[in-house]
Amino acid sequence: MTPLKIAAASTVLLPAGDAPTPLRAALKEFCAEPPRRINRMTELCLLGAHRCLRDLRPEPHCPLYLALTHGCVADSVALVQTVARGGLPMPVGFINLSSNMAGFYVASTLGIHGSNQAVAADDFSFECALELASLGRERGAQRLIGAVEECAWPLPEHHARLRLPAERALSESSHWLFVDHACAQPLATVQWVRRYDSAAAALAALARESWPDGGQLAVGAGLRGELGAWSAATGLAPLPPDDEFHSGHWTAHRICRFVETHPAPGLLHVSAGSHGCCAVYVTA
Amino acid sequence: MPRSPAHIVGGGLVTALGRGLPAHARALAAGLARPAVSPVTFMGQPLPFHFAADPRAEGASFQHMIETAVADALADAALPAAAVVHMGVFIGSTCLDLPLHEAAYAATYARGDVPAVKEPGYGNLARDIAARHAIRGPQYTLSTACSSSANALLYARGMLAEGRIDHALVIGAEGYNRLSLLGFAGLMLLTRAEYRPFDRARDGLVLGEGVGAMVLGREPRAGGAAIIGGATACDPSSPTSSSRERIAEVIADALDDAGVAPRQIAAIKAHGTGTPVNDLSEGQALLGIFGGSPPPLTSIKPALGHTLGACGAIELLCMLACWREGFLPPTPGFSQADAAVGLAPETHARGLGDGAMLCNFIGFGGNNTSLVLARSAGDERREAAPGERTPGPAASGTRGQA
Numbered sequence: 001m002t003p004l005k006i007a008a009a010s011t012v013l014l015p016a017g018d019a020p021t022p023l024r025a026a027l028k029e030f031c032a033e034p035p036r037r038i039n040r041m042t043e044l045c046l047l048g049a050h051r052c053l054r055d056l057r058p059e060p061h062c063p064l065y066l067a068l069t070h071g072c073v074a075d076s077v078a079l080v081q082t083v084a085r086g087g088l089p090m091p092v093g094f095i096n097l098s099s100n101m102a103g104f105y106v107a108s109t110l111g112i113h114g115s116n117q118a119v120a121a122d123d124f125s126f127e128c129a130l131e132l133a134s135l136g137r138e139r140g141a142q143r144l145i146g147a148v149e150e151c152a153w154p155l156p157e158h159h160a161r162l163r164l165p166a167e168r169a170l171s172e173s174s175h176w177l178f179v180d181h182a183c184a185q186p187l188a189t190v191q192w193v194r195r196y197d198s199a200a201a202a203l204a205a206l207a208r209e210s211w212p213d214g215g216q217l218a219v220g221a222g223l224r225g226e227l228g229a230w231s232a233a234t235g236l237a238p239l240p241p242d243d244e245f246h247s248g249h250w251t252a253h254r255i256c257r258f259v260e261t262h263p264a265p266g267l268l269h270v271s272a273g274s275h276g277c278c279a280v281y282v283t284a
Numbered sequence: 285m286p287r288s289p290a291h292i293v294g295g296g297l298v299t300a301l302g303r304g305l306p307a308h309a310r311a312l313a314a315g316l317a318r319p320a321v322s323p324v325t326f327m328g329q330p331l332p333f334h335f336a337a338d339p340r341a342e343g344a345s346f347q348h349m350i351e352t353a354v355a356d357a358l359a360d361a362a363l364p365a366a367a368v369v370h371m372g373v374f375i376g377s378t379c380l381d382l383p384l385h386e387a388a389y390a391a392t393y394a395r396g397d398v399p400a401v402k403e404p405g406y407g408n409l410a411r412d413i414a415a416r417h418a419i420r421g422p423q424y425t426l427s428t429a430c431s432s433s434a435n436a437l438l439y440a441r442g443m444l445a446e447g448r449i450d451h452a453l454v455i456g457a458e459g460y461n462r463l464s465l466l467g468f469a470g471l472m473l474l475t476r477a478e479y480r481p482f483d484r485a486r487d488g489l490v491l492g493e494g495v496g497a498m499v500l501g502r503e504p505r506a507g508g509a510a511i512i513g514g515a516t517a518c519d520p521s522s523p524t525s526s527s528r529e530r531i532a533e534v535i536a537d538a539l540d541d542a543g544v545a546p547r548q549i550a551a552i553k554a555h556g557t558g559t560p561v562n563d564l565s566e567g568q569a570l571l572g573i574f575g576g577s578p579p580p581l582t583s584i585k586p587a588l589g590h591t592l593g594a595c596g597a598i599e600l601l602c603m604l605a606c607w608r609e610g611f612l613p614p615t616p617g618f619s620q621a622d623a624a625v626g627l628a629p630e631t632h633a634r635g636l637g638d639g640a641m642l643c644n645f646i647g648f649g650g651n652n653t654s655l656v657l658a659r660s661a662g663d664e665r666r667e668a669a670p671g672e673r674t675p676g677p678a679a680s681g682t683r684g685q686a
Contacts, residue, residue, distance in 0.1 A: 001448070064518070070404040071427070076382070081399045083462045084390045093525055094467035095648060098378065099406065099427035104649035108520035113530065114649060117435060117520035120406030120425040126425050135442040157399040195422055267519075274411055275420050 001134040004143070004190040006282075007180035009054035009259035012044070015245060016151045016158075016170040023047055030054065033103050035275060037092050041072045044148050045102040046109060048174025053110070053144075056178060061140045063114035065133045066103045067125035067147040069248030071118075072096070073161075074152040076254045103149065114138065123222070123273025126175075126252040126278060130193050133179065141181040147252030148174045164246055171245035175252035177259065188259040202270060202277040207233040212265040212283075218254045220271030236268055257283055289510035289658070290500040294361025296353035297601045299494030299588050300334035303352065305605035312606055312613035313633045317479055317586040319490045324462050326469035330433035332494030334589030346383040346459030353495035354413055354455060361499035363451060371451040371499070372421045374440045375410045378593030381423070381519035383459035405476025409457065411559070421449060427593065429647030430555070431516065432456065433496065434596030434655055438514040440500055452500040456597030462632045464592065471524075473559055480581035480617030481556035482563050482629050489558045492589015496597030509604050511679060512640065512658045513542020519650030525561045526650050535642065538654035539573075541647070542640065549579045549656075550639025551612045553603050554629065555646040556583025557590060558617075562646060567625035580636070581629045586616040596645050600657060603641060607659065612636040 006236035016022050023043040027034050030050035034043070045066065073098050079089045095101065099118040107116055115138060121128045126147045133143040150172050152158050159166050180186070199222070217236035219227050224241045231238040242250050251269055260268040262284035270279045297304060300319075301311040319332035337345035358368065385401045392398040405411075410423040422443075426436045433456025440452035468474050468491060475488035504510065515537030519530035539546060552574075555566055570578055584602055590597050606613045615629035640658040647653075 001446075061517075068406050068427075071380075071406045073401060073404045076385070076404065077400045079463055079467075080386055080389050081393070082381070083386070083466060084393050084400070088470055089463060089467045091467075091470050094463070094470060097467075098429045098648045099380075100429055100518075100647070100649040100651050101523060104518060104520060104523055104651075107518045107650075111520070113518050113520055113650075115516045116428065116649065117439075117516075118406075118427045120427070121413035121423045122405060122407035124406065124422075128422070131422070131448070132424070132439055133443075136441070152401075161399045161402055161404060163403065164509060197420055275414055275423060 001192055002136060004130065004134055004179045005181050005183050005186035006177050006188045006190065006259050007183040007186055007189060008052050008056055008178040009256045009270040010176050011047055011253055011256045011260060012048045012051065012174040013253060014172040016155060016172060020153060031109055035108065038105055039072060039075050039096045041148065041150050042096065042102040042105045044150055044172060044174040045106050048146055048148060049106045049144060050178045052176035052178055058110055058112050058142050058144060059140050060112055062112045062116040062142040063105055063138045063142055064103050064112065064116045064144045066118045067129040067252065068099060068118055068120045069125055069149050071099055071120065074150055077152045087124060108140060122275065123271060124278045126249060127193050127278045130190055130280065143179040145179065146176040148248040149248050167247045171247045173242065173247055173249045173253060175249060175256040177256060188262055188282050188284050191283055194279045196277040199277045200277055203233055205229060206279060211236050214264050215266040215268065216264040218267060218269045220251060222272030230270065234268065246259045251280065255280060258282055288445035289512045290444050291502065291510045292498050292502045292508050292604065293501045294357045294499035295601050296356030296360065296497040297598065298336055298349045298353045299598055300336050300492055301588060304356065305601060305610060308602050309605040309609045312584055312587055312602060315614040315616050315633065317616040319589060321328055324463060325466045326466060331469060331474060332490050333460060334467060334490060336494050349459065349495045350457050352384045353497040353593060354417065357453065357497035357499050358417060358577050366421060367451055367503065368417065370421045371419055371453050372440065372443055372449040373410050373414050373419055373423045374436040374452055374454045375557065375598055376436035376593050377409065377424045377427060377457045378429055378432055379458055379461055379464060380406055380427060381408050382463060382592065383461045386461045386463060388682060412471055413546060417500060428584065428651045429649050430592050430595055431645040431647040431651045431653040432593030432596065434645035434653040435516055436651060437511055437596055437655060438516055441511050441514065444500060444502055450501065454498050454500060454597060456496045456594035458493050458591045458594035465491055478617050479586035481558040481585060481615055482622060482625055482627055484619045484620040484622040486558045486560060489585065489590045493589045494588065494591045494594055494598050494603045496594060498597060498601060509607065509657055509659050511655055513544065513656035514538050514654060515541055516653040519652060522650065524648055526565055526646055526652050528568040530571045530574065531565055531646065531652050534652040535569060535573050535654045538656055542656035544640050545573050546658055548640055549642050551579050551636055551641045552581040553599060553641060553643040554581055554583045555644040556585055558585065559579045564625055566625040566644060566646060571626050578627060580612050580634060581627055582612055583615045583629055584613055600643055600655065603643065603657065610635060
């Protein structure tokens with residue numbers, strides 16, 4: 001795949017409390033006139049995307065790839081309940097339920113009109129977004145890639161919905177990368193995304209690779225118990241697991257955080273899921 | 285990206301018109317629209333809907349439709365098991381697994397013991413399909429309103445073209461659910477009379493459900509067709525409609541991607557939602573590209589219902605089914621041209637020969653996608669054999685500029 005040169009990045013990770021964290025004020029710091037009548041998913045998207053770009057203005061044809069895990073779960077819950085109880089969905093609420101609407105509002109506020117894709121995968125949503133963004137079919141040098149996840153309140157129901165224990169802390173997130181192949185001094189480069197049939201196949205293949213001294217290794221939820229073995233096999237320094245909160249977008253968080261801070265010459269991130277294993281390699 | 289066709293090597297189709305491509309060709313040739321009455325009412329009136337299955341078994345019907353269409357597509361492709369294992373799975377859907385959540389919650393909410401939308405996951409459908417068929421390749425779920433499965437086809441082609449996968453299973457899936465039906469009713473987008481795209485008296489659409497599944501590969505097969513180009517873009521000017529300029533840009537980009545000039549387009553499958561605004565924008569965009577003598581045009585949504593995110597895969601397979609039989613299907617319901625639109629779709633099946641076909645898909649969120657379909661080289665059935673029966677008479681209907 002064509003490496004993705006990253007010109008900007010941003011991570012937003014919000015611990016979920018008893019009530020949703022108000023986002024409007026924070027959003028106005030980065031987006032002067034946020035649209036009205038938008039849902040929380042769109043607010044999270046706008047906050048992350050505009051925080052990532054700040055003063056950068058993407059070219060008009062810049063495509064946008066939004067990785068989703070649970071998508072618009074809060075609105076889905078509300079509207080399913082409304083309809084089941086004999087009510088009618090409000091028109092704006094129904095329109096905003098469309099998965100590409102958050103990307104639409106990001107495009108609208110940035111004045112871009114390239115491809116706008118909402119992409120999901122059971123275990124590898126962000127990796128999928130990176131893969132689609134690296135296809136040569138898009139015109140122009142830029143791509144905007146995000147990974148966004150919201151919670152639905154009340155949280156005890158959301159815990160039950162996600163089959164998580166009640167004591168597990170939840171979070172919302174909005175992580176973004178701005179790719180610009182014309183960038184003279186990229187913050188980092190996503191060198192590749194690779195798929196493997198299994199974790200064992202991935203380990204065997206990646207252990208044969210040469211990695212930079214001081215490179216880091218992070219693993220996803222499916223491999224946490226094997227971090228030591230992976231570190232030993234690759235020679236990469238293990239990053240401690242992100243256990244503080246539940247999040248469907250730890251891959252995006254770690255990669256975007258690495259790009260923001262580039263604490264090491266490279267980061268290998270490996271996740272395992274129901275359909276194999278996926279690795280992403282980023283260099284500073 | 286190098287121009288590289290994605291060949292359709294297997295197809296499965298389940299809609300209100302039946303199961304399989306031949307059944308769809310026969311039904312589409314007849315040019316009839318026969319929506320059923322749904323159990324859902326709006327302002328005291330029952331809402332019409334094109335059911336593919338029994339609405340009393342909502343969740344189960346949706347899963348059964350998916351399973352049937354996917355199994356048919358895989359059987360049609362007849363790939364070796366080793367190829368199936370590594371194929372990519374691409375799903376385009378607006379509802380995703382909403383029919384299952386809706387049915388589950390409706391059955392249990394009165395007890396108050398179940399949260400709505402249990403185990404949410406936009407990738408759930410793809411995961412389950414892959415698991416049932418022992419497919420371990422990458423999974424991509426694209427949800428971009430009514431262009432969802434058209435985008436799934438477009439990106440599957442991109443992955444094939446760059447050699448990242450050898451085959452793709454692309455599925456457009458949309459199942460009956462009350463939320464979508466009431467949502468469209470609330471937006472006043474459902475017709476109060478008859479579904480009639482591009483007609484002067486058009487006043488909205490009728491929804492439908494269905495699943496189209498196809499296997500794409502890099503090698504052609506006899507009797508098949510290929511996606512030879514495509515493009516997608518977002519019109520950020522309105523969440524519910526697109527401008528003619530942005531639609532025209534996407535069409536032009538798709539033709540350029542296919543390496544096809546407008547004069548080489550043999551027919552157009554319009555998105556043709558039947559809403560006043562969208563048909564006007566699409567018609568004017570097409571006139572902008574093709575000028576005063578556009579190729580024959582059709583919208584088949586009145587026969588199928590608007591299958592939302594599934595319409596990309598479903599309508600492409602329907603067009604392929606008809607093309608194999610040598611005809612372009614008519615647009616049921618159309619009778620009076622609209623001078624403002626400037627285009628009139630076919631009212632009778634008409635003969636369709638060589639060339640390429642433009643297929644448009646337009647969705648909420650300004651999501652516009654165009655695909656260019658062509659018959660594969662070496663197609664054994666391009667010309668009907670003497671005496672061969674074709675369901676579509678090569679008769680002339682109204683066509684071209686109104």
